Amino acid sequence: MIDPPPEPPEDQRSPEGTLRPTSPQALTVWGLVGLVGGWLFHAYSVRQMTAAPLVTWAQPLALFLVAAILVVTARATWRTVHQRGERLQPHQAVNRLVLARACAYVGVLAVGAYLGYALSWLGDSAELAEQRAVRSLIAALGGACVTVGALVLERACRVRNDQDGP
Template sequence: MSADPSGEEPSPGRLRPTSAGTLTLWAVVGLIGGWVLHPLTERVGTPPVVTWAQPLALALVAAILGATAYLTWRAVHVQHHLLEPHRAVNRLVLARSCALVGALVAGGYAGYAVSWIGVDAELAAQRAWRSAAAALAGVAIVIAAVALERACRVRSDDPDA
């Protein structure tokens, strides 16, 4: 078992935060997938058009996660309330899954946007800009999800933890 960034060994039964390496790996997989999507779909037919609905939906998810992170942080760290165990687990699972999927989605849209740079085709610039906006919204999801994951953490010297 590797050491926690704080220098402490995690005790048994405790989750470590999602690592930057894991998030980077998922983002790179998404980047490659998004980059490959354009030439593959062009051979078969028409590459997908990115509408404003995709980045807006992702931004909505990021906003909801951010609000949940803020409310959780305020309840646990400011008001010193303990979360019920099932609620804490639900929020941790939500945070970790959204962080991983957000990194994959951000990488995928970024790869798709990059694949359109320098292409002289109808709607190429539109696809690139909207994909870039969706990639930024995916990054916002990752940030909000990591914030939610951190908000669920309690101090290691807390006797009720």
Template sequence: MSREPAPRPEAPEPPDPASPDPGRLGPTSAGPLVVLGLVGLVGGWAVRPVSVALGDPAPRVSWLPPLALLLVAGILGYAAWVTHRVFQRPSQMGRPVPRLLPHQAVNRLVLAKSCALVGALVGGGYVGYALTWVGTSAELGGERIVHSAVAGVAGALIVVASLLLERACRVRKDDDAS
């Protein structure tokens, strides 16, 4: 009985200097935001023809969705402002500097990334739905255009506020070493 030698564990490959550190998140790029915005645009465009094909009336858009989206954008903008102030505030003479705990910063970063993606999708959906009513003489067409357009702008504001919050979560270079 001969025993084969145990396979030697292979040495790990050295990390590629061009690839990002696997322990760090990169900023949200424009690519996924544009793709989700276009998916939302096509989905919003399809709502009216699909509902008509199914024999249902096209959905009405009240003021509640745009106002709710504007509220979310405002909350994200406020969170971005507060986070920026906490991370960028220099230490003051004799006063303790408020700091975010690491898990709080990660929670805000995850919130920012997810809201940016969802804001692009929802904003594109409302813009697509508004575009299906342009040039029609439907009774409530103008109302649907205005409400959907405001909701689309609110979706874009969510994306902007989310990207600002994501940027506010960046750690300064001098804090990175600690």
């Protein structure tokens, strides 16, 4: 009888294929990067550009649209996986998880950037400073909705591990 090959050392074993949820620390770092970037963008635009850019209504509306799409996708995924007990095709599950992760990072980066841009206009005497600040705050809210929708989609993609018990 042939003996099975010896078990490889623990540090050489292949990964089990599990993913951890998006960490709050990573989201915090990206939010702070966005905050500093938004603040610095105002200073850069005043010095190097003819005028600081306006935040149009299209930007926050686009963020709210992405958030709505994420929430609808999360709801459909939750119903499929958790209520009906069906499995997603592997490529569908990976695509939704990648979408969720990317949108969570980009959403929190947008929150920070728009919030930094809005805060940089507070107390500024420029003609459209108040408009820039208000629209930036609304866009930051849209980015927060994208982040929440992405985290909800990520949660909907989770499947129960058989070792977790009933």
